[in-house]
Amino acid sequence: MNPLASIRPRVAVLVLLACVAAVSIAAAPARAGIGAEGEPSFGISGYFKTPPRLGQATTLLVRVWGEDSYDVPVTSVARISIPEGIRVISGDTVSVAHVNRWMRRRAQRLIQIVIRPERPGRYLIRGWLGIDGGPDHGADETDFLLSVVLEQDSVIYAHAPRVTRFENVRHGQRYRYAGRYLVPIDSSQALLEEDITSKAKAKSQEEAYCSGCPGPLPTLIPFVVMVGSDGRIRESRFLDMQEEGSTDPSIVAAASAALQRWEFSAARAGDRAVADFLVVRVPVKGSPALPERPVEDAPAPVPTGTAGDGQPAGTARDGEP
Numbered sequence: 168m169n170p171l172a173s174i175r176p177r178v179a180v181l182v183l184l185a186c187v188a189a190v191s192i193a194a195a196p197a198r199a200g201i202g203a204e205g206e207p208s209f210g211i212s213g214y215f216k217t218p219p220r221l222g223q224a225t226t227l228l229v230r231v232w233g234e235d236s237y238d239v240p241v242t243s244v245a246r247i248s249i250p251e252g253i254r255v256i257s258g259d260t261v262s263v264a265h266v267n268r269w270m271r272r273r274a275q276r277l278i279q280i281v282i283r284p285e286r287p288g289r290y291l292i293r294g295w296l297g298i299d300g301g302p303d304h305g306a307d308e309t310d311f312l313l314s315v316v317l318e319q320d321s322v323i324y325a326h327a328p329r330v331t332r333f334e335n336v337r338h339g340q341r342y343r344y345a346g347r348y349l350v351p352i353d354s355s356q357a358l359l360e361e362d363i364t365s366k367a368k369a370k371s372q373e374e375a376y377c378s379g380c381p382g383p384l385p386t387l388i389p390f391v392v393m394v395g396s397d398g399r400i401r402e403s404r405f406l407d408m409q410e411e412g413s414t415d416p417s418i419v420a421a422a423s424a425a426l427q428r429w430e431f432s433a434a435r436a437g438d439r440a441v442a443d444f445l446v447v448r449v450p451v452k453g454s455p456a457l458p459e460r461p462v463e464d465a466p467a468p469v470p471t472g473t474a475g476d477g478q479p480a481g482t483a484r485d486g487e488p
Contacts (some may be wrong), residue, residue: 204349205344205349205360206347209232209307210233211229211230211232211294212328213328214227214228215228219317221284222284224281224282227247227280227292228278229247230275231262231296234276237266237268239301241267242263243263243298245263245296246261247278247294248295256281284315284317287318287319290315292313293312296310302338304337305338306337308332313329330359332356332359333359351395351442366434367432367444370430374451374452375422376455380417381417385450385452386418388405388418389408389447390403390404392431393443397433403423422449422451426447
């Protein structure tokens, strides 16, 4: 049932709703809810089966997982970049798989590449995974780095890879998997949520007023805000904490309109500003408080038995007969 159906429409509310619909950052439906959209269910890793040594063959094991977690058939591409100075003896450095969740296959797949280091040096093996889930889900991407330092009589190598990013690209926009939410970013970046040292913060806030809105007021309306590396709002979305859809849309619209006038400082990862999310609560009141009217000085009372000018009643003024 439309919660506005039982009340008389108000012009102010309709204008407010139209304005909010026109802005590029619009509130999502009241049942947006808190989800785990920013938790990646896919990944790729690589490690050495035995310690690498100069002139000796060793096996690089690459694991890919999460390809069967999609609701639609996907095409998954794993690509391993082996630097010069290390020879590939056998195995494919590019592996393509067409997967759907109903296939009878292991949840993970294993790629084995036999390599042989040929000269001393510092090397960085790179792994990349791209999973295309179609236009609605978009393409997921992640990668890892595996370092190794080879000398004639010694070797230093990473026992586990270092993952640098989890990202999604859909409808021309790139997002970073940020734990709870997908954060829009301008370009691919080596950044994980745990790399962020300082979250985005609100510098200035503004209350919302909704005199024609039903429901108990004042109240606080929660939103998740995507703040860009420049401190500007990229997206905002209403969070229905109770998942009941009980918050009136006109209250959400009023809060969203006020939120667009908030100012933020960007999150930071060390000394660089980065995009990130922030959960805020916008105060919504019924109407702004009216300013108090100044109390004017009242005229002094007229003494009993006198005229309005202070003269005794019946007394002639100077110059009067």
